[in-house]
Amino acid sequence: MxxxxxIKTLFQKGLSEYxxxxxxxxxxxxxxxxxxxxxxxxxxxxxLIQLSVSFVHLGNGNMVGAKSLxxxxxxxxxxxxxxxxxINLVELTSAIEAxxxxxxxxxxxxxxxxxxVPNLKG
Numbered sequence: 076m077x078x079x080x081x082i083k084t085l086f087q088k089g090l091s092e093y094x095x096x097x098x099x100x101x102x103x104x105x106x107x108x109x110x111x112x113x114x115x116x117x118x119x120x121x122x123l124i125q126l127s128v129s130f131v132h133l134g135n136g137n138m139v140g141a142k143s144l145x146x147x148x149x150x151x152x153x154x155x156x157x158x159x160x161x162i163n164l165v166e167l168t169s170a171i172e173a174x175x176x177x178x179x180x181x182x183x184x185x186x187x188x189x190x191x192v193p194n195l196k197g
Contacts, residue, residue, distance in 0.1 A: 082112055086120075086160060093127060093195055098134070102127040119159050122151030123195075126171070130192060136184045145175055162195050170194070 076084070089104035102124050109120045125148035132140035149171055155164055170193035177191055 078112065082108060082114060085111075089123065089127075090195060093123075096189070096192075098127040098130040102131065116155070116159060118151045118154050122148040125151065126193070133184050133187055138178070138181065138184055141184070142175075142178050145171060145178065149175075167193050167195065 085104050085108035089101045089108065091101075092098075092104060093101035105120050105124045105127065108114070109117055109124060114120065125144045129141045129144035129148065132138075132144060149168070152164055152168060152171075157164060170191075174191050174193065177187065181187060
């Protein structure tokens with residue numbers, strides 16, 4: 076497989092895993108993409124990794140880690156505008172801000188409504 080096809084495959088694998096709710100596997104695919112290839116939008120990919128790991132931490136009961144990575148991914152996404160790799164960043168940013176507000180009010184990670192996880196499909 077050529078490099079361009081491998082980059083596309085890793086990105087799509089991450090997207091597919093994320094949409095299935097397997098945030099750890101999404102992070103793994105995107106981490107391979109981010110670390111193995113020097114692509115122009117690697118900060119965007121890093122943001123997706125951090126977004127995914129925020130939900131991994133949340134699922135493991137680590138609220139501090141979840142909040143920290145949610146904040147970090149927002150910084151990465153701020154470098155991009157409109158649509159990036161088919162993802163609407165205006166909608167994504169708005170959804171992340173909504174999750175951030177919910178994180179602030181959570182008494183326990185088990186109370187999180189997983190339907191609030193931002194959708195990445197356009």
